[in-house]
Amino acid sequence: MPDKEEFVVTPYEVRGKIDYNRLREQFGTQEITPELLARFQSLAGGSLSPLLARGIYYSHRDLGTLLEGWAKGTPFFLYSGRGPSGPLHTSHLVQFELCRWIQERFHVPMYIQITDDEKFWARAGLSREEITRWGLENLYDILALGFDPKLTRVFFDSRSIAALYPLAIRVARKIPYSTVKAVFGFDPSTNIGLVFYTALQTVPCFWPSWAEGRSVPCLIPCGVDQDPHFRVTRDIAEGLGYPKPALVHSQMIPALSGEGAMSTTGGPGDGALFLNDPPTAIDRKIRNAFTGGRATVEEQRRLGATPEICSIWALWRTRFAETQAKFEEVTAGCRSGSLLCGECKSSLLERIHPFLRAHAEARERAKTWAESAIVTEAPRPI
Numbered sequence: 001m002p003d004k005e006e007f008v009v010t011p012y013e014v015r016g017k018i019d020y021n022r023l024r025e026q027f028g029t030q031e032i033t034p035e036l037l038a039r040f041q042s043l044a045g046g047s048l049s050p051l052l053a054r055g056i057y058y059s060h061r062d063l064g065t066l067l068e069g070w071a072k073g074t075p076f077f078l079y080s081g082r083g084p085s086g087p088l089h090t091s092h093l094v095q096f097e098l099c100r101w102i103q104e105r106f107h108v109p110m111y112i113q114i115t116d117d118e119k120f121w122a123r124a125g126l127s128r129e130e131i132t133r134w135g136l137e138n139l140y141d142i143l144a145l146g147f148d149p150k151l152t153r154v155f156f157d158s159r160s161i162a163a164l165y166p167l168a169i170r171v172a173r174k175i176p177y178s179t180v181k182a183v184f185g186f187d188p189s190t191n192i193g194l195v196f197y198t199a200l201q202t203v204p205c206f207w208p209s210w211a212e213g214r215s216v217p218c219l220i221p222c223g224v225d226q227d228p229h230f231r232v233t234r235d236i237a238e239g240l241g242y243p244k245p246a247l248v249h250s251q252m253i254p255a256l257s258g259e260g261a262m263s264t265t266g267g268p269g270d271g272a273l274f275l276n277d278p279p280t281a282i283d284r285k286i287r288n289a290f291t292g293g294r295a296t297v298e299e300q301r302r303l304g305a306t307p308e309i310c311s312i313w314a315l316w317r318t319r320f321a322e323t324q325a326k327f328e329e330v331t332a333g334c335r336s337g338s339l340l341c342g343e344c345k346s347s348l349l350e351r352i353h354p355f356l357r358a359h360a361e362a363r364e365r366a367k368t369w370a371e372s373a374i375v376t377e378a379p380r381p382i
């Protein structure tokens with residue numbers, strides 16, 4: 001029997017089959033409407049990221065206000081982050097690919113936070129050395145997406161603490177323990193690092209305003225599971241004299257197993273396509289992936305398949321259908337039964353392998369400027 005507990009979405013747990021409309025109501029966020037998308041497209045110079053056009057980003061907070069501010073001459077900046085616990089998989093790229101797309105179109109600064117502190121506090125069994133190593137490896141992968149070195153800065157928490165802490169002090173004083181306890185479900189055994197951590201995740205939202213001594217709006221593309229962090233941020237923003245950050249939320253990308261979201265947690269099994277997977281592993285994972293196909297070829301030809309439940313279709317949807325026409329062709333072929341799962345997977349593999357090869361090359365280039373992007377000093381004393 002369906003009940004209100006059939007799915008759970010928090011920064012620390014994603015479970016069950018997510019009803020995104022109901023989640024939007026639960027979180028109190030707004031739908032990204034066709035009108036808002038059209039406005040985004042027009043301000044972006046006429047094109048739209050596939051991540052927006054295909055509905056992967058489906059919900060927002062104050063995106064319309066931010067875009068109208070931009071149209072009237074108020075610049076904004078981008079902020080997103082990564083908690084390093086292992087290699088990145090393709091779903092991790094969703095938030096950063098939208099950031100890169102926006103940076104290219106709007107020529108705005110991008111701040112990336114590598115939350116090595118939070119990952120250490122949240123994940124028992126990972127050493128500081130491992131997390132630091134993954135932090136750098138993940139950073140190379142993120143920068144390799146094509147961020148502009150002149151417009152991109154990194155807060156690597158344990159190394160950037162001198163830059164973050166003066167503002168974190170002010171932020172932390174505004175957040176009562178009862179708030180983080182209620183929002184994140186902390187209990188008496190939660191370590192005090194996590195209790196403090198939401199202050200550090202808030203700081204980049206205000207850092208450019210603090211650094212420049214004027215109000216600079218922030219836009220955060222993130223998975224919808226990260227929204228609770230920024231609800232806390234938005235609640236305290238005006239009390240500190242800073243604008244509330246705007247957010248756009250992506251849906252969770254399904255695991256190749258068909259169960260739950262693609263995730264690093266639980267070890268690098270066959271549920272996720274990792275960026276450092278060898279080609280043979282990629283082939284195996286795609287060949288074994290859960291699909292929305294029928295039991296037999298004859299049935300699929302006659303009845304068609306179901307793209308919405310298919311982990312392969314989810315990959316086409318993110319980036320591997322290079323045009324909207326290709327995406328519609330795959331979707332229509334799947335539904336009609338003219339496309340069979342084997343050929344669909346082969347066609348997808350023909351795109352995944354070159355993507356990963358090009359990414360590996362871009363990653364080497366990113367290493368040449370990653371260190372120089374890390375912020376280590378506060379802009380000025382408070």
Ligand code: SF4
Nearest residue numbers: 292293310334341344
């Ligand atoms: S044809 Fe492709 S998209 Fe459709 S169910 Fe099969 S693998 Fe998935």
